[in-house]
Amino acid sequence: MTSDKHIFLKHIGIFILLVLSVPLMAQQKHALLIGISDYPQYKDSDASWGRIHGANDVQLLSPILSNQGFKVTSLTNKSATHSAIEKKLKKLIQSIQPGDIVYIQLSGHGQAVEDENEDEVDGWDEAFIPYDAKRCYKENVYRGENHLLDDELNSYLNAIRKNVGENGIVYVVIDACHAGASYRGNEIEDSVYIRGTDIGFSKSGKPYAPKIDKRGNIRISTENGMAPIVMLEACRSYEVNTEIKQNGQYYGPMSYYISRQLLTTTLSFDTKWIEEVRKGMDIDTRLVIQHMVTESSK
Numbered sequence: 001m002t003s004d005k006h007i008f009l010k011h012i013g014i015f016i017l018l019v020l021s022v023p024l025m026a027q028q029k030h031a032l033l034i035g036i037s038d039y040p041q042y043k044d045s046d047a048s049w050g051r052i053h054g055a056n057d058v059q060l061l062s063p064i065l066s067n068q069g070f071k072v073t074s075l076t077n078k079s080a081t082h083s084a085i086e087k088k089l090k091k092l093i094q095s096i097q098p099g100d101i102v103y104i105q106l107s108g109h110g111q112a113v114e115d116e117n118e119d120e121v122d123g124w125d126e127a128f129i130p131y132d133a134k135r136c137y138k139e140n141v142y143r144g145e146n147h148l149l150d151d152e153l154n155s156y157l158n159a160i161r162k163n164v165g166e167n168g169i170v171y172v173v174i175d176a177c178h179a180g181a182s183y184r185g186n187e188i189e190d191s192v193y194i195r196g197t198d199i200g201f202s203k204s205g206k207p208y209a210p211k212i213d214k215r216g217n218i219r220i221s222t223e224n225g226m227a228p229i230v231m232l233e234a235c236r237s238y239e240v241n242t243e244i245k246q247n248g249q250y251y252g253p254m255s256y257y258i259s260r261q262l263l264t265t266t267l268s269f270d271t272k273w274i275e276e277v278r279k280g281m282d283i284d285t286r287l288v289i290q291h292m293v294t295e296s297s298k
Contacts, residue, residue, distance in 0.1 A: 027168075029070040029101045029267075032092055033058045034085060036108035036131055038077050047134040047142065052193050053243055054107035057175055057255035064262050065103060080108070082130040082146040089156040098165040102227075103173070103267065104157075106148075107252050109195050110176035110241075111135070112210065113147055114202040124200060124208065126150045126237065128176055137203050144201055157229065164227035169269050172231045175252030177241035177290075193243040193250055195234075210238035215293070216278075222297040229297050230271055232258070235290035244286050253287055271298060 035058035039049035055076040062072050073092075075084055096102060109129035126149075127133075133146040161170055177196035200208030213236065220229060234241040234254040243250045251259075257280040265273040278292045 026097060027099045028097065029068065030092060030096060031065045031070040031072045031103040032088055033062055033072060033074040033105045034080050034107065035076050036080050039131060046136050049109050049129060049135055052109065052195050053250035054252065056249055057105065057107035057252045060251060060255060060259050061105065064259055068266055070103065078131055080130055081132045082148060085130055085148060093156065093159045093163060096160060096163045099167040100164050101168060101267065102160055102164060102170045105173040105175065107175040107255060111197055112200040112208050113144060113149060114200060114204065114206050124210065128174065135197065137201055147201065161226040161229055165225060166227060168227040170227050170229040172229065173254065173258065174231065175234045175241065175255045177235050177239065195241045195243065195252065212238055216291060218293065218295040220295050220297040230274065231295040232274060233293040236293055239290045241290060242287060244284065253281055253284065254292060257281055
């Protein structure tokens with residue numbers, strides 16, 4: 001074999017190795033963290049949401065995910081408006097590639113919203129409350145346009161799953177609730193903070209009556225070519241989500257237990273760590289009135 005031919009074959013071999021390695025090198029990790037603590041207060045107190053500590057969840061998880069190689073984007077408090085959340089979701093859809101790992105978190109208030117397209121068995125949609133969403137319907141004032149409905153979120157999640165593909169995975173954490181009421185406790189902590197309300201958002205004035213669903217694991221349908229998805233929710237639809245106090249700071253309970261797991265577990269396609277989060281919440285005596293729920297296509 002001549003020297004020139006040997007060099008040529010060597011270069012071809014290197015080229016083939018580089019081509020084969022591209023899918024592994026191209027995989028990226030993306031995190032979108034949304035957390036709201038200080039909702040605006042209106043003259044109409046019925047329209048106002050109480051103070052909670054959703055932004056603390058973002059501060060807790062952002063460095064942990066960054067250390068695991070995630071490109072972290074966050075929206076907190078007044079920056080987490082409905083339109084801003086939409087823009088970040090759309091940008092995420094455009095930036096992801098097949099095989100990527102995506103982590104999305106929503107920490108804030110949640111509310112049940114009267115279903116208008118008749119796709120909910122119990123007649124109620126579920127909604128995350130962005131910074132600029134008011135608490136009650138009022139004709140010619142606020143009609144729910146800034147609530148982030150589950151229907152709307154699901155459309156974005158489906159687009160993300162399609163772009164990531166079967167070789168990727170999508171995690172969605174919702175540390176909010178859509179049933180409950182604020183109250184004071186008799187614990188050592190000064191207050192008990194609840195994320196959500198027992199008042200449904202209704203145009204017709206329909207009273208909120210949640211469906212009692214005690215399943216801890218719910219199956220999500222999938223299509224060919226879609227990435228698997230795992231959704232972690234802090235409580236059942238008819239339960240309250242109680243914040244917990246750790247080292248002088250309040251956090252969403254699921255966010256706190258996720259942070260503990262991710263300090264020792266690299267977020268990947270292995271979802272076994274999620275059951276450790278559930279176990280942590282189950283044995284925490286501050287959380288006896290709520291039960292974590294997972295929805296998964298895996």
